[in-house]
Amino acid sequence: MSGDLFALAMAATGASGALVVRESWLGPSFAGIAGLNAWMVWQVLRGPALPRVRGLPRDVAWARRLLYAGIAADWVIWELLELLSRPGVTVASRVMWLATVYLLLRAVPGVSARFRAAALALCLIGGLVRSMMAFLGFGPPALTLLWLAVSGCTVMILIAQRRDGRWSRATIGTGWISLAPLLFLVLPDEEIMFHGAGLVLSAVDVAGTVWLARTAHELAVEAVEPVEPVDAGMPAAAAGPRLLLAGALVLPLAAVGSEEAARFSFSAACDAAAPPYAQVAAQDREQAFLCRARRGMFPAELPDQRILGYGARLCALPGAGERQALLRRVDGAGEEDEMSDALEFLCPQVIAVRRADRAREQAEYERRRARTEAAWNARLAKINARCADPWPKLPGRRQGTSAYMLFEGGGYYLHDDRDHDGGPAADPSEAIDDGFIDAAGSSAAITTYGSNEPMCLTVKAYRAAPPLRLEGWDKVVEVGLVSRNGRLIVPPYPEGGDAGAIRPLPNLAIAGPGRYRVRFYARWSEQDQDDFDVPAEEHLIVVYPGRSSKQVIHRPWR
Structure with a gap:
């Protein structure tokens, strides 16, 4: 299901799937994605939220099996089979999902037969359209129909779960968050491709897998009239609202692009005659670095925080060639001595070591040069003596x-x-x-x-x-x-x-x-x-x- 939403969003925006992210976002973005993936794996493997009821009905048992099998297939099986036939994998996965929805809706006693039929019809339409698109390609009418069918089917399943008392608010809230990839349909292409929103939404796509896993876990709970089951490790009254609140905070951030113009952290003017490091207080050293870095090392339009980030990377890079390569990538420039004078305010210990190393290298160079010159002069004197x-x-x-x-x-x-x-x-x-x-x-x-x-x-x-x-x-x-x-x-x-x-x-x-x-x-x-x-x-x-x-x-x- 979540794969449908994400594929629909990528196709509707014309994105290739290779999201372009600003260099300064890479570390935090990858760390966040790693954390989300770890959370997803834990949710899948942790087991039922409440003690399992013995003698589950046949429909419930098979629905749980298909839910778990669908997750395993999404992780491994479909990826391998796509090497043989991608359209075939699409059809097989749609058939498996339709069977899962059919058994899942049969296991929910709190909805009418018409409701089940409408939800199943929407899922069937979504599956047929997705299968046809795998053979014929994407087009605007097909995308619209797929959007209506997939989102409608998902929403109806969530409504059915809400009416049934066995699923926690956290599970249902995660299902609503799994609809986040549909925001691709309202975001401009440049927001997706260049401002990092696509990376955030693709990370949120893991919510779909978590929703399916939690649905399978809690399906083992005895069906009762609407109650608030206790979520593992969290009071029932707090689990759902907290997760929904987190989603409400994260999703708007996905649509926020980076600033178009530089916004500087420091407003104080830079002195023409900058004082040396020893005369600058600790709290003023970042500003002192920025003043020196803006005198030709970095482009004027870069905001302060990005320059500070590049400065930290320049401190960490061990070789002069690597530091010059980084400056060239951001359209900057600077001699090694000029760079050291600026970086001293960010990493004084590192610069002290570099200067000591350079002094040793220079001294060794002078010694070698003196020895070479002395040997050459001795040779010339010997040649002269023969004339x-x-x-x-x-x-x-x-x-x-x-x-x-x-x-x-x-x-x-x-x-x-x-x-x-x-x-x-x-x-x-x-x-x-x-x-x-x-x-x-x-x-x-x-x-x-x-x-x-x-x-x-x-x-x-x-x-x-x-x-x-x-x-x-x-x-x-x-x-x-x-x-x-x-x-x-x-x-x-x-x-x-x-x-x-x-x-x-x-x-x-x-x-x-x-x-x-x-x-x-x-x-x-x-x-x-x-x-x-x-x-x-x-x-x-x-x-x-x-x-x-x-x-x-x-x-x-x-």
């Missing part, structure tokens, strides 16, 4: 020697690092095509034999052209460059960078702004297969003032 001046007996006015760390593809620059006027610049691809160098304007791009490894680089600046000294070099090329700012340098190795001279090398524009001749020397050797930090390539850069821009190859690549 020496190839012309020790011909010192320049400015000079320096350093290991140069080559990146992917190799190569390096000599340029005026302050010349940013968009003039001509050297092109590494042109240097590759040339086989060694490309010079343009105030820069030169030089290719290297190796890449992703260190090489040795020496730079020397002279007032005049030094001796050529070709012996021992594989490639020597001279070009002309212009320094507009009195700067010609090799880029240093940047912190965290990929390429550059490990030791700072001097500015080679010894005469200030003007034209210079630059001579590039290069040679290479076999790579040490046991130690790849040993430089296998060496370059020498010689710079002196000179006006010519012509490229001269003193020794071709060999």
Whole structure:
């Protein structure tokens, strides 16, 4: 019977049965449903309300058996058989319910034969319509007829029980509450689907099962003229009214939707300069949290209580990634430090532990970073120690020697690092095509034999052209460059960078702004297969003032 009412309500509203509930309702809603289900199981299994009368009439005994069998079928049997044939289950359950109603009405002596016939006819019509709908589907006329038949049949059974003295007020009151799913017919779809009323009504649907169980229990009582039987664990005078009062309080709440606009719990204004946690009294900490949380962490339209609920969840989530995911789900945002400053007012002990953990993690990170940096610096110092001046007996006015760390593809620059006027610049691809160098304007791009490894680089600046000294070099090329700012340098190795001279090398524009001749020397050797930090390539850069821009190859690549 209760399944008829609930199916009718879901069909009439077009609901799919998958009710959408606001996130903040999930915990309390599921807890309430669990409690209702536990109460339902207890009511079914607790047995007759009063001592059983020996030698029950045949109609009464079979009515009780069918009532209990119907409950068991609703719980288990129909669910399993629906996998084979859902329409068949519908027909079988309607036949079983009609037989139950027939025997139940025969067991009630306080009603007339016409009353029984009318009630049975309504149940029969409801069963036929429901069976036809299982094969042909739902339609407005069928829904109207089903609503009239099911509700009429249920109401007439309740009236018959009221006239019979064996059923308690609590049982009859539960039967009236079982009609609650019919409220689906008057509620707007959005109330059912989005404001949680559907969840409340589906939970109240358990009243139908309880009504049938209590009807079967108390049917074992001897039929007498109307009296008030004592309900188990509750005085007869109080049992029915209390249950009806509870239903009267619960059912209106089902039709109440959530607030459309935020209603804030705190009206006090938030200070621009919020005081720290230690200066806020215990009774003001929720307000202090809300003031901070509303500064970008949560959308402005969220009511205070929802923000407090999300804050409690943020306190409970152990990982920063999980906390950020929760904020994103509610269209919020916030850095971890900002979040901790706000949550401190809700869960100070949790935030204290998190901050201590973060401090330990940061300290450990700094220790690892320091160890890594120290190991890297030691490696660079070792590589640098392997590079020496190839012309020790011909010192320049400015000079320096350093290991140069080559990146992917190799190569390096000599340029005026302050010349940013968009003039001509050297092109590494042109240097590759040339086989060694490309010079343009105030820069030169030089290719290297190796890449992703260190090489040795020496730079020397002279007032005049030094001796050529070709012996021992594989490639020597001279070009002309212009320094507009009195700067010609090799880029240093940047912190965290990929390429550059490990030791700072001097500015080679010894005469200030003007034209210079630059001579590039290069040679290479076999790579040490046991130690790849040993430089296998060496370059020498010689710079002196000179006006010519012509490229001269003193020794071709060999």
